[in-house]
Amino acid sequence: MNIGEASTRSGLPAKTIRYYEDTGLIAPPARAENGYRDYSETDVHKLSFVRHSRGLGFSVDECSQLLSLYEDKDRQSSDVKAIAQKHLTEIDEKIRELQELRSTLHHLVNNCHGDGRPDCPILEGLAGGA
Amino acid sequence: MNIGEASTRSGLPAKTIRYYEDTGLIAPPARAENGYRDYSETDVHKLSFVRHSRGLGFSVDECSQLLSLYEDKDRQSSDVKAIAQKHLTEIDEKIRELQELRSTLHHLVNNCHGDGRPDCPILEGLAGGA
DNA sequence: TATAGGCTTCCAGTTGCTGGAAGGGCAAGG
DNA sequence: CCTTGCCCTTCCAGCAACTGGAAGCCTATA
Numbered sequence: 001m002n003i004g005e006a007s008t009r010s011g012l013p014a015k016t017i018r019y020y021e022d023t024g025l026i027a028p029p030a031r032a033e034n035g036y037r038d039y040s041e042t043d044v045h046k047l048s049f050v051r052h053s054r055g056l057g058f059s060v061d062e063c064s065q066l067l068s069l070y071e072d073k074d075r076q077s078s079d080v081k082a083i084a085q086k087h088l089t090e091i092d093e094k095i096r097e098l099q100e101l102r103s104t105l106h107h108l109v110n111n112c113h114g115d116g117r118p119d120c121p122i123l124e125g126l127a128g129g130a
Numbered sequence: 131m132n133i134g135e136a137s138t139r140s141g142l143p144a145k146t147i148r149y150y151e152d153t154g155l156i157a158p159p160a161r162a163e164n165g166y167r168d169y170s171e172t173d174v175h176k177l178s179f180v181r182h183s184r185g186l187g188f189s190v191d192e193c194s195q196l197l198s199l200y201e202d203k204d205r206q207s208s209d210v211k212a213i214a215q216k217h218l219t220e221i222d223e224k225i226r227e228l229q230e231l232r233s234t235l236h237h238l239v240n241n242c243h244g245d246g247r248p249d250c251p252i253l254e255g256l257a258g259g260a
Numbered sequence: 261t262a263t264a265g266g267c268t269t270c271c272a273g274t275t276g277c278t279g280g281a282a283g284g285g286c287a288a289g290g
Numbered sequence: 291c292c293t294t295g296c297c298c299t300t301c302c303a304g305c306a307a308c309t310g311g312a313a314g315c316c317t318a319t320a
Contacts, residue, residue, distance in 0.1 A: 002297075002298075003297090003298075004297065004298080006132065013277090013278085014297095015277075015278060016276085016277065016278085016300090018300095019276075019277060019278090020159065020298095023276090025238075033283090034231060034298080034299095035254065035284085035285090035298080035299065036283060036297085036298055036299080037298085037299090038287085046148060048257070049256050049257050052255075052256045052257070053151055055274090056231055056235055056254045056256070057231050057235075059275080059276090060276065060277095062274075066190075066253070066256065069250075069253065070253050070256070072248075073248060074248060075250070076245070076246045076247070076250045077242055077243060077246075077247055077248060077249060077250035077252075077253075078244040078246065078252045080242065080252050080253055081242045081244035081250070081252065081258050082244075083236060083237060083307095084235060084239045084242070084252050085239055087235065088232065088235050088236060090241055091228055091231055091232045091235065092164055092232065094228055095225060095228045095229060095232065096284085097223045098187075098221055098224055098228070099225060100261085101186055101187050101221055102218065102221045102222065102225065104186060104219050105187075105214060105217065106218060107188055108214060109211060109214045109215055109218055112207055112210065112211045112214070113207060114207055114208040114210075114211035114212075115206070115207060115208055116207075116208065117206070117207055118202075118203060118204060118206065118207060119207060120145065120199075120205070120207035120210045120211070122210045122211065122214050122236075122253045123196070123199065123200050123207075125182075125208055126179050126182045126183050126186070126196065126200070127175065127178070127179050127182070127200065132266075133266085133267075134266065134267080143308090143309085144266095144267090145308075145309060145310085146295075146307085146308065146309085147262095148268095148269095149308060149309090150299060153307090164315090164317085165267080165268065165315090165316090166267055166268080166316085167267085167268090184307090189306080189307090190306075190307065190308095191306095193271075247280085250288085
């Protein structure tokens with residue numbers, strides 16, 4: 001099938017599919033006689049796999065590792081779990097950081113009357129070290 | 131003072147200070163006779179202001195708006211509050227998204243025994259639509 | 261005077277795409 | 291047979307927000 005159908009079926013934009021091919025994340029597909037890329041069902045499965053992985057926040061590099069494991073029938077599930085566990089830890093860390101930001105910002109916003117006058121605790125906070 | 135001291139005092143890397151100048155976020159400082167940038171106390175305050183704003187996750191563009199308001203003694207605090215409020219909403223949205231990711235990923239990780247065998251619910255989830 | 265550091269500019273690379281230009285392929289309609 | 295329109299190809303540029311490095315000048319100190 002052409003890249004357009006592979007795009008629809010995998011849920012990845014055609015541009016992105018080509019980009020993944022350029023950067024080596026996915027192997028170049030077969031080519032039809034007219035030079036068009038020709039994707040198989042298996043290719044589409046892999047593209048979907050990558051889309052889901054990216055959707056869960058894995059980096060392209062991590063997706064590459066996960067895809068290798070996905071294709072390796074002799075893999076050890078512990079290798080997969082290690083990657084996922086590490087990512088989970090990073091997500092937790094990111095959530096923690098955002099919640100801290102949120103808390104600080106929330107205090108500042110709450111203390112600002114937000115009217116026509118110029119005095120503003122938000123600006124004071126940003127100037128003073130918040 | 132030279133850029134090195136301005137860097138130490140503001141907490142921003144010298145590289146970043148020059149970058150902010152290049153992109154117009156901060157005004158070019160005075161220059162000494164030898165061509166070195168020459169920062170005032172006020173400059174350092176503004177750099178700190180930007181650092182704190184970036185630290186709270188405001189985009190460079192938002193920082194630019196906040197800095198203008200900071201410098202405008204006739205500002206309306208409602209303008210500041212609007213920017214901060216919008217950013218707060220975005221942070222909340224991001225936290226929500228991350229928590230959703232986290233939940234999905236957590237389930238997958240929890241169901242994977244993570245040993246030497248190849249069968250792996252994480253890979254199955256990624257292949258099947260998680 | 262030699263050396264070590266700080267300063268200058270400019271160019272390139274990072275991550276993960278996305279948009280656009282220029283051109284060829286292909287099926288349907290007039 | 292030719293046009294229209296959509297799909298495909300490649301390549302180049304740009305987004306955010308820096309960061310690293312090269313080449314070269316300035317300055318302070320031993």
